[in-house]
Amino acid sequence: MNGPRATWIDGVAGELVPADDRGLYYGDGLFETILVRAGKPRFLQAHLARLDGGLRRLGIGFDASTLRADVALAVAEAPPLAVLKIIVTRGSGPTRGYAPSSPATPRRIVSRFDTTLPPVDSGVELRIANLRVGAQPALAGLKHLNRLENVLAAAEPGHATHFESLLRSASGDLVGGTMSNVFAVHGGRVTTPPVAEAGVAGVMRGVVLRECARLGIAAAEGRLTVADLQAADEVFITNARLGVVPARRVGEHAIPMREISSRLRSHVEALDA
Amino acid sequence: MNGPRATWIDGVAGELVPADDRGLYYGDGLFETILVRAGKPRFLQAHLARLDGGLRRLGIGFDASTLRADVALAVAEAPPLAVLKIIVTRGSGPTRGYAPSSPATPRRIVSRFDTTLPPVDSGVELRIANLRVGAQPALAGLKHLNRLENVLAAAEPGHATHFESLLRSASGDLVGGTMSNVFAVHGGRVTTPPVAEAGVAGVMRGVVLRECARLGIAAAEGRLTVADLQAADEVFITNARLGVVPARRVGEHAIPMREISSRLRSHVEALDA
Numbered sequence: 310m311n312g313p314r315a316t317w318i319d320g321v322a323g324e325l326v327p328a329d330d331r332g333l334y335y336g337d338g339l340f341e342t343i344l345v346r347a348g349k350p351r352f353l354q355a356h357l358a359r360l361d362g363g364l365r366r367l368g369i370g371f372d373a374s375t376l377r378a379d380v381a382l383a384v385a386e387a388p389p390l391a392v393l394k395i396i397v398t399r400g401s402g403p404t405r406g407y408a409p410s411s412p413a414t415p416r417r418i419v420s421r422f423d424t425t426l427p428p429v430d431s432g433v434e435l436r437i438a439n440l441r442v443g444a445q446p447a448l449a450g451l452k453h454l455n456r457l458e459n460v461l462a463a464a465e466p467g468h469a470t471h472f473e474s475l476l477r478s479a480s481g482d483l484v485g486g487t488m489s490n491v492f493a494v495h496g497g498r499v500t501t502p503p504v505a506e507a508g509v510a511g512v513m514r515g516v517v518l519r520e521c522a523r524l525g526i527a528a529a530e531g532r533l534t535v536a537d538l539q540a541a542d543e544v545f546i547t548n549a550r551l552g553v554v555p556a557r558r559v560g561e562h563a564i565p566m567r568e569i570s571s572r573l574r575s576h577v578e579a580l581d582a
Numbered sequence: 583m584n585g586p587r588a589t590w591i592d593g594v595a596g597e598l599v600p601a602d603d604r605g606l607y608y609g610d611g612l613f614e615t616i617l618v619r620a621g622k623p624r625f626l627q628a629h630l631a632r633l634d635g636g637l638r639r640l641g642i643g644f645d646a647s648t649l650r651a652d653v654a655l656a657v658a659e660a661p662p663l664a665v666l667k668i669i670v671t672r673g674s675g676p677t678r679g680y681a682p683s684s685p686a687t688p689r690r691i692v693s694r695f696d697t698t699l700p701p702v703d704s705g706v707e708l709r710i711a712n713l714r715v716g717a718q719p720a721l722a723g724l725k726h727l728n729r730l731e732n733v734l735a736a737a738e739p740g741h742a743t744h745f746e747s748l749l750r751s752a753s754g755d756l757v758g759g760t761m762s763n764v765f766a767v768h769g770g771r772v773t774t775p776p777v778a779e780a781g782v783a784g785v786m787r788g789v790v791l792r793e794c795a796r797l798g799i800a801a802a803e804g805r806l807t808v809a810d811l812q813a814a815d816e817v818f819i820t821n822a823r824l825g826v827v828p829a830r831r832v833g834e835h836a837i838p839m840r841e842i843s844s845r846l847r848s849h850v851e852a853l854d855a
Contacts, residue, residue: 316601325598326606328589328691333599333669335729336609368737394678396606405667405695407729407736407760418601422678443716444752447734455728456608456680461720463680464641479717487680
């Protein structure tokens with residue numbers, strides 16, 4: 310999925326950032342991953358809105374709409390399929406130490422990667438990660454730069470042979486994938502775990518919940534265990550790059566049906582956004 | 583505490599790092615903060631040993647002893663008092679995504695800051711942070727780059743008017759300060775919270791536990807609550823830069839005695855390390 314890259318730092322083409330950026334020191338920032346299809350950044354408004362909400366929660370004073378100009382630069386010469394990775398950090402110092410300086414000058418880093426999308430229509434294989442994710446309501450839902458849990462889960466031996474690893478909380482509730490949100494369908498009802506304690510409030514997760522409502526498919530947040538996935542009629546994962554991705558297997562357990570997943574996948578793919 | 587800075591990236595003087603460093607993307611790395619006194623990096627072996635242990639736990643293949651040459655460069659022209667900040671990240675890509683690439687080329691960033699040490703002999707004022715830290719045994723103890731919890735605690739309104747904020751777990755047990763470990767003394771016995779679920783295994787914390795044993799002071803890990811601090815004969819915090827720092831207040835509660843804290847402070851300060 311990686312390919313040639315172009316990067317803009319604070320709107321200027323370049324590949325280097327100061328070593329004292331708080332994003333590097335502390336993971337003090339947020340990011341977005343946006344699919345660019347035929348030069349159009351998909352769901353841009355939703356991505357910027359989520360970023361804006363995250364900036365407020367972290368107390369980083371930055372107007373996310375400033376990024377529209379950067380995004381315009383980045384998509385101007387984009388190949389037919391690309392991914393934008395947008396990082397906004399609290400910027401550099403001026404003081405060393407955890408306390409945010411005031412005023413701070415946030416730093417924005419926009420990178421465009423060429424990408425291809427893997428064939429997933431016949432379903433993908435998921436596994437359950439061994440790592441349990443911690444609960445932190447103050448950070449839950451945010452796509453922040455503290456992602457060591459995701460790294461550790463993706464470093465587990467089984468990860469490379471599966472499409473995605475799903476993470477559980479200490480109590481065993483599913484939280485989501487390392488790079489995706491997870492959904493299960495039971496009797497026509499779509500459920501995805503809440504993100505109030507852990508996990509990321511994915512933009513595609515929000516799109517799916519909204520589009521289910523428009524399509525007359527019952528969909529809601531709710532607790533899901535591994536057993537719930539194994540008992541599900543369908544399981545799918547979502548992220549901004551891949552859209553809706555049906556699962557045909559969770560660990561050793563085959564997932565039988567994929568009607569709603571496929572319908573949602575096609576529907577979201579066809580949205581003019 | 584911040585001042586003029588000099589930085590070496592992979593042993594070469596410079597201030598810039600590639601924007602795709604996994605330390606920035608994910609906080610995928612570790613750091614050390616080392617006091618340099620009269621050109622000597624204090625407790626260097628203990629810092630490198632802790633870093634090495636952390637690198638193993640994160641699966642970052644890097645020989646921490648490589649840093650000795652960088653440290654030698656950094657201390658060569660150090661002022662009488664300086665702080666070294668050493669960061670080791672898993673490096674850049676080559677692939678985008680959480681899974682660590684193999685082979686990876688870790689990146690090391692060594693910065694030297696001029697510093698001064700605040701007067702603390704008469705005791706400092708601590709507060710209890712509102713933020714509760716999450717439990718994550720897979721990362722607990724490590725001085726990793728996922729430090730948003732520390733940033734949020736240090737951003738709380740009361741932090742700026744106190745020397746340090748102490749953090750509790752969800753269950754109310756004390757974990758440590760944003761930039762320190764915490765100790766309490768009850769009836770001559772020294773206690774500091776375990777770091778198996780959360781917190782950082784500070785090098786100075788380890789020095790104090792070891793030196794207590796040498797001095798015949800009973801010292802052990804143990805659960806501590808805010809009530810335990812308020813009932814304590816003494817409270818002190820530790821970090822590599824400040825050494826042992828006695829507290830004279832925790833929130834509204836005055837801390838009465840500081841004999842053991844003062845003794846430990848002087849003892850550690852006098853160590854030829």
